[in-house]
Amino acid sequence: xxxxxxxxxxxxxxxxxxxxENGHIAxxxxxxxxxEAVRLYREKLHDVITLDIxxxxxxxxxxxxxxxxxxxxxxxxxxxxxxxxxTALIALKRGARGFLCKxxxxxxxxxxxxxxxxx
Amino acid sequence: xxxxxxxxxxFITMARRYFEALEPQPTLVIEPPFLxxxxxxxxxxxxxxxxxxxxxxxVCFTANGGMLETILALLKDERRDDAAxxxxxxxxxxxxxxxxxxxxxxxxxxxxxxxxVGPRLSADLRTGGRNYAIPLNWRSETAYxxxxxx
Numbered sequence: 001x002x003x004x005x006x007x008x009x010x011x012x013x014x015x016x017x018x019x020x021e022n023g024h025i026a027x028x029x030x031x032x033x034x035x036e037a038v039r040l041y042r043e044k045l046h047d048v049i050t051l052d053i054x055x056x057x058x059x060x061x062x063x064x065x066x067x068x069x070x071x072x073x074x075x076x077x078x079x080x081x082x083x084x085x086x087t088a089l090i091a092l093k094r095g096a097r098g099f100l101c102k103x104x105x106x107x108x109x110x111x112x113x114x115x116x117x118x119x
Numbered sequence: 120x121x122x123x124x125x126x127x128x129x130f131i132t133m134a135r136r137y138f139e140a141l142e143p144q145p146t147l148v149i150e151p152p153f154l155x156x157x158x159x160x161x162x163x164x165x166x167x168x169x170x171x172x173x174x175x176x177x178v179c180f181t182a183n184g185g186m187l188e189t190i191l192a193l194l195k196d197e198r199r200d201d202a203a204x205x206x207x208x209x210x211x212x213x214x215x216x217x218x219x220x221x222x223x224x225x226x227x228x229x230x231x232x233x234x235x236v237g238p239r240l241s242a243d244l245r246t247g248g249r250n251y252a253i254p255l256n257w258r259s260e261t262a263y264x265x266x267x268x269x
Contacts, residue, residue, distance in 0.1 A: 008231060009210040011203065015194050054213060056231050081217025086225040102214045103140035 001117075002027045004046035006037040006063065007079070008055040012104070016050055016079070019106040020113055034058025038066045045071060048116055051096070053080040053087065061091060068095045075116045079104060122174070122268045126223075127152050127251050130178070133218040134255055134264050137211065141193050150254035158250050158267045161238040164204050165265075166212030172228035174268040176248045178216040180208060182262035189258060205234045215264060 001024045005013045013030045029044065031037035035058045041049065049067060053060035060078065067074050078091045081102040088099040097119060098112045131149055138147040158179065165181040187204040190211075196203065209232030216229045248269030255262045 009206050009213070011191070011194060011196055011207045011210055014196055018195055054217065054229060054231055081214040082220050082225075082229075083218045084220035084223075084225045084227075087220070102217070103137050105140060 001025050001048070002029070002044055002046040004029050004031065004037065004040060004044070004049045006031045006034070006049060006055070006060070007052040008032050009052075012052070012079075012102070015104060016109065019104065019109050024117065034060060034063030034066070037063050038070070041067050041074070042070055047075065048113065049074060049076045050079050051076050053078065053082055053091070061094065064091065064094050064096055075119065077112055077116055079109075122249055122251065122266060124152075126268075127253065127266060129219055129222045130215065130251075130264055130266055131253060133215045134253065136218065137214055138255070138257060141190065146258060148256040150256065152251045152253045155250045155252055158265050159238070160252065160263060161235070162262065163236065164208040165235045166209035167233045167235065168212045168216040169230040169233070170216065170227065170268055171230070172226040173223065174227060174248075176268035177265075178212060178219070178229075178268070179265040180212040180215060180262065181265060182208060182211075183260060186257065186260040186262055189260075201236075205236065208232075209234045 003025050005016050007013050017028055029040050031040050033055045051060045076096045077098045078096045079100045083101045091099055097116055100112055139145045162181045163183045165179050168178045170176050184204055187207050188199050191203055213232050220227050248267045251266045253264040
């Protein structure tokens, strides 16, 4: 299984990678912004993507649309500090499979990830 | 419209939530906010989130390197270098201000963090709003959540 972690914070990217370490994941890539994420995804078509929203160059909601243009079945979990209901609804409407709020709770993250894998 | 004490309570709640997520037995003590003539105090590392939309100004989290190193350790991040501390202080500022949209709504628009090292306040942070400083005492160190919005 290939995982792509997209967040402009390296602290968050490493935390997500550590929290999700298990036997399922064969390969992990990281991207610091939406543009890099789209480039990496086009190349490797990862099975699961975790995606931040507030990022430089290309924000997460725009990136989400671009990833889904490449593969409408992409499994994308939003992980964002933006805790308002409207943003979560927009992300889910545009095709995200889940929405988690920062600060990240490792248990919730693992549960959401397992759900995505069985989806 | 200036920020009022009720609005500031929202940021206090977000700070408490952040530190509660870090450790099972939270030890954060939040002192009463105080007003200053300009944004500050600024400690060794400051993450600045420019805000637009329903409010204009900035939300900042400022801390010394020691506190940031302790948080990195709790996050099981082995790095202690300057880049990791800059990254972390920006991410904390982003999390606290992004979480505030739960109360302020999506028109409380935040930008990606800027990070400054040392007590240098750039001119674009002089917002003309009321400058609140919220002292956050944690594990024998003090950080500040700074809110300057109008």
